[in-house]
Amino acid sequence: MYKVALSINVAAPLVSFGRVKLSNRFIQLSKQVGIMSQSRMLHDKAFINGEWVHAKSGKTFAVTNPATQEVIANLPDMNHEDTEIAIQAARKAFDSWKSTTGKERAKLMRKWYELAVSKQEELAKVLTLENGKPLKEAVGEIIYSTDYLEFYSEEARRIHGEVLSSPIPSKTMILVREPIGVIGMLTPWNFPTAMIARKAAAAIASGCTCVIKPAEDTPLSALLLAEVAAEAGIPPGVINVVTASRENTPSVGEKLCHSEQIAGVSFTGSTAVGKILYKQCSSTVKRLGLELGGNAPFIVFESADLDNAVAGLMASKFRNTGQTCVSTNRILLHEKVHDQFVEKLKSAMSGLVVGDGLNPNSTQGPLINKNQFLKVSALVQDALSNGAKKVLGGEPHQLGGTYYEPTLLTGINPSMQAYKEEIFGPVAMTLKFSTEEEALRIANDTRSGLASYFFSNDLSQIRRVSRALEYGMVGINEGIISAAEAAFGGIKESGFGREGSRHGIDDYTQLKYLCFGNLT
Template structure:
């Protein structure tokens, strides 16, 4: 209890320090936040004013110097030197060499090292979560929760390290054994997006490691400090286990590095999380070299609410799914399909709920909704609202940028648009919810499926038959299909990903580990004869 009390006290003090920093006078605007006393905790993560953004067993970087900014006030935090192509070449060679050592480590021992990574993250969970909040912009509880996801998938991977393997199959030939052998692909390239700068890497990294792969990570340039801080934690664990640091290499950089990774035949699997537009380009580059890719792309997710739904579940679910992370999740609810009999009631109740959303500094424990990640995101939000109006929509709540420092916009509800309006079919990475009115089950299911993306979907009903139709072949065509819960939020044990323009990839649980390995069908003849399949005989 004493340890818990101390941890909670430290967390509260840390939050108060960060919150107080938002109210600093304008004279500090030109100063890097990391040099201000209230941000001294950043040094607990090994960060400094200028940070090296390349790690391959040693730290370096000879590319462009990037300054990262706090979305809540647009003040500069610190600087990270990115990689150039020379750094990339050196790093990938070291990563491939490190793989030779890692592949020889038994899978349960690899799991033990991943367990230690999870424990190291636990020890830094509050301060690392605070960095996620500071650099990405999500509220503090979400920032800490994101680090917890990495911890959780490490725990999951530890157990998996003693379970991966293929079946022994019956051979049709006497004196023969038929087995499946699974081996690591080699080097897994991991390109992650700004909105989940810790968790998505963790989903890939922990599973890839226990499968016997080395990893090469390129995070988003706007969250480079998070990439550096996480890598420092992992590097220390590898060093303590006398393992090459290049097993988990880091290569901070822009589009040139990402393109090089996609085209490089030495990258045996490329996991890309980002927009559908860029993902399509990545897929083509990887496929051109007959490479393997794991794509987690856009979502245009719908909540479908029928007349028999429990509105006590619907209202908080719609609110959380639409405005969580300020609408910057791939699983954010962007469409709310309401049966005509309850449309007006739900819109009224949801608007009242929106009015109670506490908007403010991400580090304040009372805040439920923080800023967008960049100024460009604010511009995109405003453009989407105007497009919705031009296409016949009515803004019943929100629709404006907030007049305060930082990248804040109002969470927004739009009604009156046709289901096939172009803006409804566009994924705007912002807290805009399009409310559509339907008449029949067939209509609702069809509207859910008509968008190009196929990530997440939810239905709210008490009708058991409808639930199983929703889960069946003529129901939702998404990779995540929910009943009476929001579209956002994923459990570690289930495979996460989507269909169609979402890319078809799967990460984390179930049998998604197979994507990080190559399969061999092996036939062993332990007899003294050479019988051929199908009874063929050569005389």
């Protein structure tokens, strides 16, 4: 039913190569895609104060390729002590970085952007190796990431204050915007380069410094991006990358939240973890930005162009194998177009190619890890046991590992966990509605409020529905809504704060009021 891109499967004794140990199979694949032309692709150290360092404990953790389950790197397993060193480095760097002009920061960030663009293929290949997404998608993520570097290199020169109209002639009243300090950043595995670029570019443009804790599944992308920044001339301590295993991640996060030297924390990830960080940051009343989970509805009204809607759904649902926070979760179809849409969607999904992301024919990679695979499997089985009908897929893929079949289910209802939870996998689920009011009631029936989508050619309906949807972002006849120029973020339990756009500067700056009195 599905096209399959087969992986090489050979015995893989470890051999020494540069900074890490790599399997024979990995070296074969590396040669096929030209990876080994770059000597510094993979690191085995963290990056603190401009230096490559081990954990104080000497411990390491393994980073694996989800397509093959093979170890591609061993990185320092850092804890709260190592994090404190990174915080102090960032704090020291802030004392000088905050005093640089917007023009000075803009020039360095522009160089960072230009170097990242020149190393686009290298960055993309590392991303695919540790995340599993198809190489074409990885290239797209790198382009998206560099968009943020470019955008905020330009915004650095446009962080303005205000001169107020004073009520008293002898006073001059001014508002100036200043960087808040050191920012702790906790970033996810699904877009390991883009989420760092989106946060760090805005913070650095504002005059802040960063301590970045990348996800344990995908730390290599963060390290390579930091290295490119250092090569561009970003001073030591402005960007620090602390690596840690799943076991040590809570202690690193807690240190960032409790440290009085950290002025703000920015987190992208699950709502459950976001709530923990929210509580922990209260102890020092930090600035906090949370981009949390979603449960995106995708509504197709009777007047919609169905071919356009299917194309939008495919882009929204199956990018990164469905592992995106703005991925479609519930597909709401008007009863008059339901069956026709499902047939069109079935046809489109049958063309998906499952396999190793390094295979140029692949359009769907593996799920990131075993836990995610088990979650997706359980949600599908729960839906089927509660009355959903299987149109396509619904099983682990024949490739094994964490590959899962692209799946299409109909007849979803509120009794199913997949109706309530973010699936984060290649599973499309449909349900019918008969009126606009019913569609809106279903769409808004969630505590999440990140992204939503709807398709309609009725202009009056477009105006009504776009205002009635209780989400921070709405895609109207469009399945891809992210851009550096747009304000990205949610409402309700999907978090607060905005990333991207000129508003992305807001989380990293504060207003200071200057009142000059007794002036003549």
